[in-house]
Amino acid sequence: MYDAILIGAGYGGVTCAALLALAGKKVLVVDKNPAAGGKAMTVHRGGFGYELWPIAGGPSEGSRFHELAAAIGLDPDDVLIQPDFAGEYRFVHENGSVSVAPFTARPSVNPEVSAALPAALGASEADMGPLLDMVAAIVETDPAADPSLDDLDLVTWTRKFGLAPPLEAYLFVSLGIAFAAPLDRVPMSEAIYTFKEMVEGGGGRYGRGGYGRLAEQAVETVVAHGGAYLSNTRVEEVLVEGGRAVGVRTGSGETFRGRAVVSNAGIQPTVLKLADTSVFPFDYVEAVKALEPSLSFVGMRYWLDDTVFEAPMVIQFAADSWWDTDAYRRAEAGSWPEHPLLFFSVPSLYDPGLAPEGRQLVMAGTLCSADPHSPMNQVAVDLVDREMLRSFPEMEGHIERRQAYTALHAANVSRDSVLAGQGGECIGLAQVIGQCGATKPDVRSPVAGLYFVGCDAGGHGCGTHQAVDSGFNVAAIVSADLTAG
Numbered sequence: 001m002y003d004a005i006l007i008g009a010g011y012g013g014v015t016c017a018a019l020l021a022l023a024g025k026k027v028l029v030v031d032k033n034p035a036a037g038g039k040a041m042t043v044h045r046g047g048f049g050y051e052l053w054p055i056a057g058g059p060s061e062g063s064r065f066h067e068l069a070a071a072i073g074l075d076p077d078d079v080l081i082q083p084d085f086a087g088e089y090r091f092v093h094e095n096g097s098v099s100v101a102p103f104t105a106r107p108s109v110n111p112e113v114s115a116a117l118p119a120a121l122g123a124s125e126a127d128m129g130p131l132l133d134m135v136a137a138i139v140e141t142d143p144a145a146d147p148s149l150d151d152l153d154l155v156t157w158t159r160k161f162g163l164a165p166p167l168e169a170y171l172f173v174s175l176g177i178a179f180a181a182p183l184d185r186v187p188m189s190e191a192i193y194t195f196k197e198m199v200e201g202g203g204g205r206y207g208r209g210g211y212g213r214l215a216e217q218a219v220e221t222v223v224a225h226g227g228a229y230l231s232n233t234r235v236e237e238v239l240v241e242g243g244r245a246v247g248v249r250t251g252s253g254e255t256f257r258g259r260a261v262v263s264n265a266g267i268q269p270t271v272l273k274l275a276d277t278s279v280f281p282f283d284y285v286e287a288v289k290a291l292e293p294s295l296s297f298v299g300m301r302y303w304l305d306d307t308v309f310e311a312p313m314v315i316q317f318a319a320d321s322w323w324d325t326d327a328y329r330r331a332e333a334g335s336w337p338e339h340p341l342l343f344f345s346v347p348s349l350y351d352p353g354l355a356p357e358g359r360q361l362v363m364a365g366t367l368c369s370a371d372p373h374s375p376m377n378q379v380a381v382d383l384v385d386r387e388m389l390r391s392f393p394e395m396e397g398h399i400e401r402r403q404a405y406t407a408l409h410a411a412n413v414s415r416d417s418v419l420a421g422q423g424g425e426c427i428g429l430a431q432v433i434g435q436c437g438a439t440k441p442d443v444r445s446p447v448a449g450l451y452f453v454g455c456d457a458g459g460h461g462c463g464t465h466q467a468v469d470s471g472f473n474v475a476a477i478v479s480a481d482l483t484a485g
């Protein structure tokens with residue numbers, strides 16, 4: 001009998017599990033993957049350590065990852081890597097020329113790098129006024145104090161300031177990666193958290209031993225505090241008795257009983273597949289079916305026989321590389337920008353132990369539909385490959401191997417596809433109007449004892465940071481409920 005059973009060892013699941021274990025609860029973590037980390041899991045093959053796609057964290061300074069590391073007894077400065085030179089933004093002008101702007105993962109230590117970024121992207125002195133006005137508005141805005149921000153989209157809000165084209169594109173491309181959603185549908189009530197974090201804490205954080213290593217250490221904490229961790233084990237069913245979640249049944253038919261079941265497997269797969277839908281109110285099931293996934297992120301991995309790249313992370317874009325609803329629909333219909341958003345990372349440039357001497361593994365990608373079977377997947381993969389090779393011809397002759405990844409691969413390591421068009425989402429549920437602020441799905445399901453953790457509920461922020469934020473918040477809720485009995 002466990003106090004809490006966690007379905008899934010993604011960053012939301014392991015954070016919640018570790019905190020509950022540290023609070024004296026007996027915790028079981030069950031995950032279908034071979035290692036903890038979920039979509040940010042680190043794999044080790046052929047002398048390389050890497051995530052399955054480009055991953056870097058924001059904010060880099062003062063993050064929830066720092067709090068997680070400290071909570072489980074690690075020195076955040078030791079386990080989290082924040083390079084002074086974290087990477088480059090590359091703005092492709094209409095004439096094809098490229099402005100390159102370095103960025104830092106330690107803006108408090110290197111403020112001059114952040115200060116130089118707008119000019120490096122091609123902004124003039126006069127362009128700085130609107131940018132500074134916007135930054136001041138971000139710092140002053142309290143999302144909790146203004147419910148109207150739930151319905152105000154971030155494109156409309158940002159355009160009030162009249163940013164110069166390279167600055168607007170820089171901002172929208174960064175936020176497009178952060179939210180993986182059409183930006184004219186992302187509400188300011190959600191965006192403001194990430195805006196603030198970007199302004200104050202920068203981006204480009206990684207983990208020593210791989211981005212997923214801290215998730216493994218969180219699971220080790222669970223075990224060290226009397227809990228258990230089952231990897232390579234799929235939960236097939238959430239057991240509900242008398243209207244209360246009482247445990248789980250795994251693929252091998254074993255059952256485990258717990259006072260709370262916390263699912264990191266996604267609200268839609270949990271409600272529509274793992275639990276019997278008849279245990280939920282009809283309207284709740286219909287609302288869950290109507291929830292919208294974030295977009296996916298798909299592309300190519302390159303194994304190189306030389307150290308071709310110097311920047312750990314690169315974001316390349318033109319003025320039209322970001323997506324609102326119309327631009328996304330055009331891409332879905334086959335009409336992509338000439339320079340699609342390109343985001344890539346080189347894990348061994350954060351931690352040299354992650355590649356054999358003199359070689360590199362590069363993960364590149366762009367946004368795409370969450371549908372594991374959408375034809376957009378192949379188009380996006382081909383565009384990423386074309387954009388990489390034409391932008392970085394120095395790669396030619398050094399590619400030992402390349403391997404595509406799509407929304408289907410994201411679904412395989414994270415959540416099941418239980419509805420048409422869903423499963424390969426890069427983040428989780430989309431952070432769009434109608435699914436954020438007052439309308440963000442509740443952490444507590446209508447079935448007593450069944451909770452959700454991770455990017456679907458309970459947190460704010462960008463990708464893994466939202467997952468860890470949720471882990472902290474959900475652990476507090478579950479712990480209080482367990483104590484109250």
Ligand SMILES: Cc1cc2nc3c(=O)[nH]c(=O)nc-3n(C[C@H](O)[C@H](O)[C@H](O)COP(=O)(O)OP(=O)(O)OC[C@H]3O[C@@H](n4cnc5c(N)ncnc54)[C@H](O)[C@@H]3O)c2cc1C
Nearest residue numbers: 008010011012032038039053055056235414454455463464
């Ligand atoms: C291509 C790509 C690029 C990304 N880039 C970034 C980035 O640069 N920065 C960033 O912060 N974020 C990035 N993200 C997003 C980030 O990885 C996710 O938002 C975050 O990891 C989600 O965490 P989570 O805890 O919600 O769940 P997940 O990571 O989805 O974990 C869910 C876990 O549940 C397990 N599970 C599911 N069903 C079952 C079951 N039935 N039984 C047992 N276990 C189950 C899965 O195995 C998985 O381990 C990226 C994602 C993708 C796909």
